[in-house]
Amino acid sequence: MQRYFLEDFLLLDQKTIQVTGDVFHHITRVLRMNKEDKVYLVFQNEQSFLAKILKIETNYVIFSLLEKENQVKELPIKITIAHGFPKKEKLDLIIQKGTELGAYSIIAFPSDRSIPKWDAKKLLKKQKRLTKIAKKASEQSQRTHMPLVELLNSKQDLLNKFKNYDFVVVVYEKAAKKDGQSQLAQFLTKIKKSAKMLVIFGPEGGLSIEEVEVFLANKAFIVGLGPRILRAETAPLYFLSVISYELELRLKN
Amino acid sequence: MQRYFLEDFLLLDQKTIQVTGDVFHHITRVLRMNKEDKVYLVFQNEQSFLAKILKIETNYVIFSLLEKENQVKELPIKITIAHGFPKKEKLDLIIQKGTELGAYSIIAFPSDRSIPKWDAKKLLKKQKRLTKIAKKASEQSQRTHMPLVELLNSKQDLLNKFKNYDFVVVVYEKAAKKDGQSQLAQFLTKIKKSAKMLVIFGPEGGLSIEEVEVFLANKAFIVGLGPRILRAETAPLYFLSVISYELELRLKN
Numbered sequence: 006m007q008r009y010f011l012e013d014f015l016l017l018d019q020k021t022i023q024v025t026g027d028v029f030h031h032i033t034r035v036l037r038m039n040k041e042d043k044v045y046l047v048f049q050n051e052q053s054f055l056a057k058i059l060k061i062e063t064n065y066v067i068f069s070l071l072e073k074e075n076q077v078k079e080l081p082i083k084i085t086i087a088h089g090f091p092k093k094e095k096l097d098l099i100i101q102k103g104t105e106l107g108a109y110s111i112i113a114f115p116s117d118r119s120i121p122k123w124d125a126k127k128l129l130k131k132q133k134r135l136t137k138i139a140k141k142a143s144e145q146s147q148r149t150h151m152p153l154v155e156l157l158n159s160k161q162d163l164l165n166k167f168k169n170y171d172f173v174v175v176v177y178e179k180a181a182k183k184d185g186q187s188q189l190a191q192f193l194t195k196i197k198k199s200a201k202m203l204v205i206f207g208p209e210g211g212l213s214i215e216e217v218e219v220f221l222a223n224k225a226f227i228v229g230l231g232p233r234i235l236r237a238e239t240a241p242l243y244f245l246s247v248i249s250y251e252l253e254l255r256l257k258n
Numbered sequence: 259m260q261r262y263f264l265e266d267f268l269l270l271d272q273k274t275i276q277v278t279g280d281v282f283h284h285i286t287r288v289l290r291m292n293k294e295d296k297v298y299l300v301f302q303n304e305q306s307f308l309a310k311i312l313k314i315e316t317n318y319v320i321f322s323l324l325e326k327e328n329q330v331k332e333l334p335i336k337i338t339i340a341h342g343f344p345k346k347e348k349l350d351l352i353i354q355k356g357t358e359l360g361a362y363s364i365i366a367f368p369s370d371r372s373i374p375k376w377d378a379k380k381l382l383k384k385q386k387r388l389t390k391i392a393k394k395a396s397e398q399s400q401r402t403h404m405p406l407v408e409l410l411n412s413k414q415d416l417l418n419k420f421k422n423y424d425f426v427v428v429v430y431e432k433a434a435k436k437d438g439q440s441q442l443a444q445f446l447t448k449i450k451k452s453a454k455m456l457v458i459f460g461p462e463g464g465l466s467i468e469e470v471e472v473f474l475a476n477k478a479f480i481v482g483l484g485p486r487i488l489r490a491e492t493a494p495l496y497f498l499s500v501i502s503y504e505l506e507l508r509l510k511n
Contacts, residue, residue, distance in 0.1 A: 078485050105492050107484075146486040187507035231360075231506045232331050233399040239358050242492075246499035247507075253484045254440035254500075 007036065008045040008053075008144045010151050017067070022046070022056070025065045032058075032066055045074060051149040053078075078148050081198040081252045083109035085170070086241045087163055089116025089208035090123065095238045100135050100154060104142035106245035109201075110153040111139070114163045118210035128156040160216070163205075164223060170203040172196070173225040176240055177207075177217055189228040193251050204244055209237045260289065261298040261306075261397045263404050270320070275299070275309070278318045285311075285319055298327060304402040306331075331401050334451040334505045336362035338423070339494045340416055342369025342461035343376065348491045353388050353407060357395035359498035362454075363406040364392070367416045371463035381409040413469070416458075417476060423456040425449070426478040429493055430460075430470055442481040446504050457497055462490045 013026030024032075024046075032038045040058050046068065047053040056068040086108050088099055096113055103111050115122075123131065135154045143151040157163055167173050174192065196202070205212070205220060212220075221227065230243050266279030277285075277299075285291045293311050299321065300306040309321040339361050341352055349366055356364050368375075376384065388407045396404040410416055420426050427445065449455070458465070458473060465473075474480065483496050 076485055102489075102492055102495075105486060105488050106496065107486055146488065148486060189503070190508040231502045232329055233358060233360055233401060233502075235358050235399065236355075239355055239495075242355075242495055243359065243499040243502070246496040247503040249484045249486075249496070250442070250500040250503065255443040 006045055008147055010047045010140060020070050022068050023065050029066050033061060047149055053149050079150050080107040082196060082200045082202055085110045085203045087112040087114060087203055087205045090119035090121050091208045091237050092120050096135060097138055099238050099241055100138045101142045102242050104139050104152050105146040106242060107249055108152050108245060112155045114157040114160055116208050117213035117216050119208045132156045167223050171200045172202045174204045175217055175220045175225045175227045177227050178229055192226055192228055206240050259298055261400055263300045263393060273323050275321050276318050282319050286314060300402055306402050332403050333360040335449060335453045335455055338363045338456045340365040340367060340456055340458045343372035343374050344461045344490050345373050349388060350391055352491050352494055353391045354395045355495050357392050357405050358399040360502055361405050361498060365408045367410040367413055369461050370466035370469050372461045385409045420476050424453045425455045427457045428470055428473045428478045428480045430465060430480050431482055445479055445481055459493050
């Protein structure tokens with residue numbers, strides 16, 4: 006069912022809401038919906054409701070809120086992906102798929118081996134476009150949270166963020182197994198629900214040794230993702246899938 | 259390091275090999291390699307060797323095989339992805355990423371809700387192109403096995419293959435949790451190493467109920483992949499990542 010993250014709206018009473026802007030436009034011009042049609046509406050507080058169209062006017066739609074959606078759609082831990090600027094349009098894929106797979110927010114930063122050099126103006130433009138991709142993917146995958154997308158000017162900006170997280174993890178292909186079990190599996194046994202985790206991935210050429218050392222000196226953990234070499238844009242999808250499996254499917258709740 | 263799946267070669271003695279064809283062309287014309295440069299060479303029996311260029315001639319390269327590569331690169335179970343024909347070029351992504359993530363082979367079939375209608379000629383052409391993508395991704399991800407790509411003419415062709423597998427799994431978003439743990443997690447506790455598994459995914463609109471019922475009547479298991487709705491092309495990547503984590507990273511070997 007169609008789903009919208011609300012921006013321009015007015016609560017008329019506890020059960021009735023008037024919606025304008027992009028959502029109004031999409032409902033009337035793109036999908037040409039009618040009275041009685043149903044959608045999910047997601048509020049900024051991450052509550053979502055099944056809603057029915059009561060009335061369509063020239064500039065707004067009025068919905069009746071039918072019931073609150075109860076299924077939990079968000080990962081039990083908040084994962085921020087931090088990716089070294091990759092080539093071409095690969096951030097599009099990382100953001101679309103990362104959103105589907107439950108990332109809480111997605112950061113990109115200029116890594117030592119990043120090929121693209123984006124100035125402040127370009128970063129802002131890109132960030133806007135990527136935010137739209139994240140919004141669309143959040144709606145499509147039926148989430149209640151829309152990931153924040155942030156493109157950083159420097160690696161120092163990334164280091165400054167470390168203090169906001171309970172854990173910082175560096176994904177590095179040269180991480181070895183210990184005692185027969187991978188560091189990733191060992192690390193995940195330590196994670197508590199609602200933890201905030203920053204996970205750092207390199208661009209096409211990988212992270213430089215110097216970068217990894219700086220991250221480790223700032224208390225990051227290092228993990229590998231198995232014996233095959235994953236492309237830069239595939240690694241975060243692997244990581245998020247594993248977190249979902251481990252915390253949403255494998256553990257008995 | 260550059261890696262090649264060998265096709266046209268001649269073993270001169272136990273440690274020396276003469277290579278022609280595409281590999282010769284890539285080494286001399288694309289990468290412009292020189293004497294002493296090293297690559298990995300993978301034989302059709304899935305053994306791989308570190309090799310050094312001894313001599314470059316007009317039509318062939320001669321390598322010395324230095325040592326056998328020992329690290330296991332392949333998943334401990336053989337997973338065949340079967341995907342309902344998706345729209346546009348999405349099979350490209352499924353094959354590239356599915357190969358990186360360790361699929362043993364990849365099948366696509368006309369599912370009830372598949373939009374594209376591809377005739378036999380188109381299927382053959384597509385299959386050739388997709389096989390090249392699988393080969394390139396196998397080299398890039400440093401595998402020793404190159405997935406076979408097969409595009410089927412009918413769903414019956416898929417059903418006829420069920421007997422070749424130890425398990426057939428249907429990924430269906432409406433699969434529910436049982437006893438607090440997902441069917442996927444429960445199912446994976448049953449898997450033995452070296453099992454052959456066929457895993458079926460629907461196209462954009464999902465599998466039809468009729469299809470799912472036919473698969474179940476043919477002894478397939480049904481599993482879901484968590485609370486968020488994944489796009490058609492994302493679901494197999496999630497599944498393969500989870501298998502890798504469960505069998506390569508989490509279990510102590």
